[in-house]
Amino acid sequence: MFRNCAIIGCGQTKHTSRRRDVSVAELAQQAVQAALDDAGITMKDVGCVVSGNMQGFGGVAQPEQWLGDWIGCPGKPAIRIATGGTTGGSVGQGACYTVASGMYDVSIGVAWEKHSDSKEAGATTGLMHVGMGNLFHALTYGLSLRNLIATSAVGAAAGVAVYQAMFYMHRSGCKQEHLDMVAAKARRNAAKNQYAHLQWPNCRPEDIAKTETIAWPFRYGHVCPASDGASCIVVAEEKTAKRLCKQPAWFLGLASYSDEENQLQSENFGGVGVIDPSEQMGCRVSAKKAYAMAGITDPQKEIDLAEIYQPFPSQELIFSERLGLFDDGTAWRHMEKGETDINGRLPISVSGGVNATNAIGSSALQRILEAALQIQGKAGEHQVPKKVRKAVAHGWGGVTNYITCTVLGDSPR
Amino acid sequence: MAYLKDERPETMMVEGDWQVGAYRWKAPRLLEEFSAGLKEKKIIGSMCMGCGKVITQPRHLCGRCHRRMDERCVLSDWGTITCFVISPKVEKGKYKLFGMDPVDTGTLKLGEILIPVFVRFDGADSNINCLLLNAKPEEVSIGMRVKVVWAKEPKGQMADLEGVEPIREK
Numbered sequence: 001m002f003r004n005c006a007i008i009g010c011g012q013t014k015h016t017s018r019r020r021d022v023s024v025a026e027l028a029q030q031a032v033q034a035a036l037d038d039a040g041i042t043m044k045d046v047g048c049v050v051s052g053n054m055q056g057f058g059g060v061a062q063p064e065q066w067l068g069d070w071i072g073c074p075g076k077p078a079i080r081i082a083t084g085g086t087t088g089g090s091v092g093q094g095a096c097y098t099v100a101s102g103m104y105d106v107s108i109g110v111a112w113e114k115h116s117d118s119k120e121a122g123a124t125t126g127l128m129h130v131g132m133g134n135l136f137h138a139l140t141y142g143l144s145l146r147n148l149i150a151t152s153a154v155g156a157a158a159g160v161a162v163y164q165a166m167f168y169m170h171r172s173g174c175k176q177e178h179l180d181m182v183a184a185k186a187r188r189n190a191a192k193n194q195y196a197h198l199q200w201p202n203c204r205p206e207d208i209a210k211t212e213t214i215a216w217p218f219r220y221g222h223v224c225p226a227s228d229g230a231s232c233i234v235v236a237e238e239k240t241a242k243r244l245c246k247q248p249a250w251f252l253g254l255a256s257y258s259d260e261e262n263q264l265q266s267e268n269f270g271g272v273g274v275i276d277p278s279e280q281m282g283c284r285v286s287a288k289k290a291y292a293m294a295g296i297t298d299p300q301k302e303i304d305l306a307e308i309y310q311p312f313p314s315q316e317l318i319f320s321e322r323l324g325l326f327d328d329g330t331a332w333r334h335m336e337k338g339e340t341d342i343n344g345r346l347p348i349s350v351s352g353g354v355n356a357t358n359a360i361g362s363s364a365l366q367r368i369l370e371a372a373l374q375i376q377g378k379a380g381e382h383q384v385p386k387k388v389r390k391a392v393a394h395g396w397g398g399v400t401n402y403i404t405c406t407v408l409g410d411s412p413r
Numbered sequence: 414m415a416y417l418k419d420e421r422p423e424t425m426m427v428e429g430d431w432q433v434g435a436y437r438w439k440a441p442r443l444l445e446e447f448s449a450g451l452k453e454k455k456i457i458g459s460m461c462m463g464c465g466k467v468i469t470q471p472r473h474l475c476g477r478c479h480r481r482m483d484e485r486c487v488l489s490d491w492g493t494i495t496c497f498v499i500s501p502k503v504e505k506g507k508y509k510l511f512g513m514d515p516v517d518t519g520t521l522k523l524g525e526i527l528i529p530v531f532v533r534f535d536g537a538d539s540n541i542n543c544l545l546l547n548a549k550p551e552e553v554s555i556g557m558r559v560k561v562v563w564a565k566e567p568k569g570q571m572a573d574l575e576g577v578e579p580i581r582e583k
Contacts, residue, residue: 020426021418021422021424022418022424023424026417026418026421026424029416029417029418030416030418033415033416059429059431070417132436133436133438133440136438137438137440137444138444138571140440140444141444141445141447141448141570141571142448142568142569142570142571142572142573143570143571143572144571144572144575145515145520146515146520146521146544147543147544147571147572147575147576149515149520149521150500150521150527150529150544151529151542151543151544162498163496163498163531163542166496166497166498166555167495167496170496170555212501213501214501215498215499215500215501216498216499216500216501217498259476260476260477261476264542265470265542266472266476267472268440268441268443268444268472269444269470270443270459270468270470270471270472270473271458271468271469271470271471271472271537271539271540271541272468272476272539272540273466273468273475273476273477273538273539274476274539275495275533275538275539275540276495
């Protein structure tokens with residue numbers, strides 16, 4: 001197994017739709033500086049830098065070259081990780097690996113996204129590299145433009161998520177109004193998080209229900225924003241962590257698994273064996289592995305809080321079941337009863353989550369960071385009233401098939 | 414060292430382009446096989462000899478077993494809807510593809526409602542994502558039986574499979 005390590009410092013920027021005052025380097029440095037200040041160390045104490053954003057986004061292929069100097073990389077091993085939407089999760093786990101392996105005593109993991117640098121909504125040029133090879137390939141064989149637009153007009157991840165939501169709703173009995181409830185909860189919680197993007201104090205499900213339908217069952221109010229922002233964690237080995245930090249957030253278990261490539265179509269427009277996109281086998285497997293490492297046998301009882309990567313409200317429900325927090329098909333019933341609210345039995349995404357703040361590359365790292373803040377008791381206004389001993393942070397991305405699952409705790413293994 | 418931006422407030426904006434279309438990709442000839450099948454009004458799938466799954470459109474390797482999928486089979490053109498989505502009425506100026514509005518180019522009709530569906534054709538272990546035709550949004554349901562709507566004169570291209578329509582009793 002690995003050497004004990006913990007998160008001892010967290011930093012993030014305010015997330016908005018347009019941070020036109022800063023460059024990518026300046027944005028990332030703001031988060032790094034905040035995390036170093038939080039940990040009470042300087043860049044001199046850091047052994048290794050793990051960084052990442054969604055590949056191709058912002059029109060930069062090697063952003064680490066732009067911002068290396070700004071975040072103090074020179075003279076240090078700098079690793080860039082890009083795993084699509086899960087990038088932040090992989091960056092957080094990467095920072096843990098560099099320390100857990102015994103290579104370095106202190107590492108930082110920094111992830112960011114700057115959507116507003118692209119002229120198109122949601123940096124679509126960046127997204128295109130995911131599907132362009134496949135798309136042109138199929139167009140060569142006379143793919144109908146009408147079919148293409150109709151079946152995928154809602155966009156990459158949204159396109160997958162809307163089908164995924166339908167599968168989930170059909171098999172669980174969840175209704176559109178429950179999606180309204182989850183989205184309203186995310187906006188409400190975000191209002192208490194000073195760094196979050198879409199803040200809407202006292203948002204009610206009725207408010208979300210008034211927004212226009214973009215592709216049934218999704219409404220405009222269900223969809224995450226495209227944010228500019230960065231986040232950073234400082235990871236240290238056991239002795240250093242205990243010396244520097246009163247309440248470190250310990251890494252107890254972590255895993256990442258991939259499933260078949262399933263952005264509706266596999267490579268070169270072949271079919272996929274994934275009939276139900278809400279099945280998410282990768283999530284079941286990574287949760288199982290991470291819980292085993294953490295010594296958790298019954299996640300329903302032992303996990304106190306979850307930060308779930310939920311750009312769309314249906315995903316909070318799907319993934320909370322896949323993480324073993326609820327029985328299959330019952331998450332919406334628990335949500336309806338308020339169990340996942342900030343003061344509920346099992347608070348989920350109390351930061352507002354990805355549904356309220358989505359700087360893609362940074363989003364999954366924020367899940368780890370927010371879980372750490374809750375364990376450390378430093379979340380501020382959105383701190384949950386209950387004592388958080390064990391929390392799980394989740395990331396979803398890749399070609400909608402890649403999952404990271406990280407379990408944090410208030411005491412080392 | 415503190416946050417540098419505080420000491421360096423000035424920033425300028427530069428514009429540029431990134432040609433994502435400027436590549437040459439290598440691709441297998443599987444779609445050639447598939448579209449040749451469509452010309453004869455046949456949906457071709459590939460079978461994994463490891464797990465027995467039949468996937469359409471055909472592919473070289475099984476995603477789960479990592480085995481070759483060399484066997485081919487022809488699927489029924491009847492199938493079951495496993496998932497559907499309903500679009501709002503098509504409006505002008507909502508989105509663009511390759512810089513063009515699909516309403517202007519006549520690809521989509523103003524005011525029409527589109528119903529993209531996942532269909533599992535009988536004999537297949539995968540979905541095909543296509544349009545449900547000749548049906549009203551209120552009558553579509555998961556589990557609904559459908560059949561292929563073929564182009565009048567199939568030319569051996571992906572567009573020959575125009576979509577699916579409900580199987581109705583005569």
